[in-house]
Amino acid sequence: DSGVTQTPKHLITATGQRVTLRCSPRSGDLSVYWYQQSLDQGLQFLIQYYNGEERAKGNILERFSAQQFPDLHSELNLSSLELGDSALYFCASSVAGGRETQYFGPGTRLLVL
Amino acid sequence: AQSVTQLDSQVPVFEEAPVELRCNYSSSVSVYLFWYVQYPNQGLQLLLKYLSGSTLVKGINGFEAEFNKSQTSFHLRKPSVHISDTAEYFCAVTLFSGGYNKLIFGAGTRLAVHP
DSSP states (O other): OSSSSEESSEEEOOOTTOOEEEEOOTTTOOEEEEEEEETTEEEEEEEEEEEEEEEEEEEEEETTTEEOTTTSSSEEEEOOOOGGOOOOEEEEEEESSSSSSEOOOEEEEEEEO | OOOOEEOOOOEETTTOOOEEEOOOEEEESOEEEEEEOOOOOOOOOEEEEOOSSSSSEOOOGEEEEETTTTTEEEEESSSSSOGGOOOOEEEEEEEETTTEEEEEEEEEEEEEOOO
């Protein structure tokens, strides 16, 4: 158990809908990262937050957004969902935002029908 | 730009045999290297990491990896595998710039250990 929690574990929804994925980092970690794992794209970095502020963006679509709250939990919002958004979404956390190890949560499996 | 290439998409091996999972990276700057393992229907677990110092890194579950700067490689090895090692293994390099830390992953190698 990495100490990073993600909810829900599974999510099934329809095209055009909007969903919110939630992540709670390890106790004491200030940075949260979101990754997407899909069959065709592999594991890709989406976005990083550090202590409530966006720190870096990767291959994140404009339909996707994220935020980190004062209690340091983070939410990834996915809107206008398409079939191709079906994937496993991981959250990771680290102590700060530097060279430390990132610890991954169990992921949320999203299926868009 | 950094990139990671895992040379084998699948590696079948018999139980108690040795295994090597290959990883090459490209980077114009110093990097930190990681191996993560993903068991079926689970998240990613850190196996080992290279930040600096000794080029031979020992990790959990009997795995080790060797950083070779001249060959830009970070191959993962285990002298004797178990059925329970069946999983997907990901090599990753960290791009650290301007205060942010982004992991770039390889495509993964599926290790299948057979009895």
